[in-house]
Amino acid sequence: APEFDIDRVRRDFPILQREVHGKPLVYLDTAASAQRPQAVIDAVSNFYREHNANVHRGVHLLSQEATDAYEDARRVLARWIHAESEREIVFTRGTTESVNLVAQSFVRPRVGPGDQIVITHMEHHSNIVPWQMVCEQTGAELVVAPIDERGELILDRLEALLGPQVKILALVHTSNALGTVNPVQEICAMANRHGIPVLVDGAQAMPHGRVNVQELDCDFLCLSGHKMYGPTGIGALWARQQWLEDMPPYQGGGEMIRTVTFDKTEYNDVPAKFEAGTPNIAGGVGLGAAVRYLDSLGMEAIAAHEHEVLEYGTERLLAVEGLRIIGTARNKAGVLSFTIEGVHPHDLGTLIDHYGVALRTGHHCAMPVMQFFGVPATARASLGLYNTKHEIDILADALERTVQMLR
Numbered sequence: 001a002p003e004f005d006i007d008r009v010r011r012d013f014p015i016l017q018r019e020v021h022g023k024p025l026v027y028l029d030t031a032a033s034a035q036r037p038q039a040v041i042d043a044v045s046n047f048y049r050e051h052n053a054n055v056h057r058g059v060h061l062l063s064q065e066a067t068d069a070y071e072d073a074r075r076v077l078a079r080w081i082h083a084e085s086e087r088e089i090v091f092t093r094g095t096t097e098s099v100n101l102v103a104q105s106f107v108r109p110r111v112g113p114g115d116q117i118v119i120t121h122m123e124h125h126s127n128i129v130p131w132q133m134v135c136e137q138t139g140a141e142l143v144v145a146p147i148d149e150r151g152e153l154i155l156d157r158l159e160a161l162l163g164p165q166v167k168i169l170a171l172v173h174t175s176n177a178l179g180t181v182n183p184v185q186e187i188c189a190m191a192n193r194h195g196i197p198v199l200v201d202g203a204q205a206m207p208h209g210r211v212n213v214q215e216l217d218c219d220f221l222c223l224s225g226h227k228m229y230g231p232t233g234i235g236a237l238w239a240r241q242q243w244l245e246d247m248p249p250y251q252g253g254g255e256m257i258r259t260v261t262f263d264k265t266e267y268n269d270v271p272a273k274f275e276a277g278t279p280n281i282a283g284g285v286g287l288g289a290a291v292r293y294l295d296s297l298g299m300e301a302i303a304a305h306e307h308e309v310l311e312y313g314t315e316r317l318l319a320v321e322g323l324r325i326i327g328t329a330r331n332k333a334g335v336l337s338f339t340i341e342g343v344h345p346h347d348l349g350t351l352i353d354h355y356g357v358a359l360r361t362g363h364h365c366a367m368p369v370m371q372f373f374g375v376p377a378t379a380r381a382s383l384g385l386y387n388t389k390h391e392i393d394i395l396a397d398a399l400e401r402t403v404q405m406l407r
């Protein structure tokens with residue numbers, strides 16, 4: 001494995017050089033959106049400077065170059081997650097759009113009264129609301145698999161929910177609110193025994209470790225570029241080609257058709273069938289560059305580094321008086337969610353900002369998780385590949401001083 005040189009890695013991210021309120025930026029909000037390495041910034045700006053044109057239609061050179069760059073990104077991403085072919089990659093705006101696509105095109109036509117959609121208690125709103133919408137549209141029922149006090153799924157309770165009435169199991173790989181890493185491979189095997197397709201919300205899994213769709217043996221994987229050091233407004237849905245062939249289009253428009261007459265429109269092949277309209281071309285190019293960047297560092301090396309910082313962070317935070325960590329799963333990645341007795345998380349976030357520390361406070365788009373733990377909100381420090389133990393020290397010191405001040 002390549003050597004993980006944290007100082008060199010940090011220099012890849014120009015924004016880490018800046019100051020916030022006169023202090024060096026300590027960016028602990030990667031779960032909301034990661035920072036971008038120079039390689040991604042360059043890929044996007046180089047695209048606009050040198051190759052910008054619309055894709056897939058032009059015979060002129062720039063259009064061909066733009067198409068090549070965009071399609072190259074699709075191939076790079078396909079290989080990265082071990083898709084069988086790049087035709088299994090549908091570019092979307094991100095995880096949210098990918099889940100909605102599957103909900104509307106795959107699940108909606110297949111369910112009615114008496115059918116069930118199973119999710120878990122630790123889902124992000126983007127893996128809850130699209131299913132509630134399908135349930136309203138079809139009369140299907142939404143069923144929620146429970147979690148325990150650590151923030152882990154209770155696997156035998158999950159298995160007990162599975163049966164012929166369940167038309168999809170949709171679950172998060174790595175929780176943005178708790179940091180829990182679910183045993184997705186085991187869960188997919190469980191669902192497969194019941195013939196239930198599985199959608200994996202991979203938004204937070206992609207930046208923290210290897211995601212191999214063949215190994216997981218899932219049916220759908222949703223991901224967001226901006227969580228994995230790529231641009232915003234771009235993401236992907238991976239699905240087995242046969243599912244994509246069987247699914248009706250999600251949106252209509254240009255690009256997704258082969259021929260159009262007022263009597264009948266013939267749809268394009270996959271994945272074009274699901275990519276109506278001019279896509280986020282530069283975003284796709286940037287996402288490809290992000291994958292190449294992650295590959296150059298090595299996901300194993302990134303995971304090992306982050307794990308060390310997470311362990312250290314857990315220890316340091318627990319030493320802060322009155323601090324409670326929400327989410328103590330045995331397998332965690334990237335997230336330290338916490339509350340401090342007698343301190344409102346929002347006040348904490350605002351005061352901590354003055355130390356240059358960027359963290360997030362709130363429900364993290366996972367209100368049912370907050371309800372389960374009986375808190376309105378948490379403060380969340382989330383890690384990226386560039387974070388250091390030194391930054392954890394800055395966070396812990398700032399927390400201690402803030403707590404003293406507020407008490």
Ligand code: PMP
Binds near residue numbers: 032097174175203
């Ligand atoms: N799922 C999880 C676990 C997430 O963390 C997020 C983003 N916070 C999403 C889904 C939604 O991703 P996006 O907003 O990029 O569509």
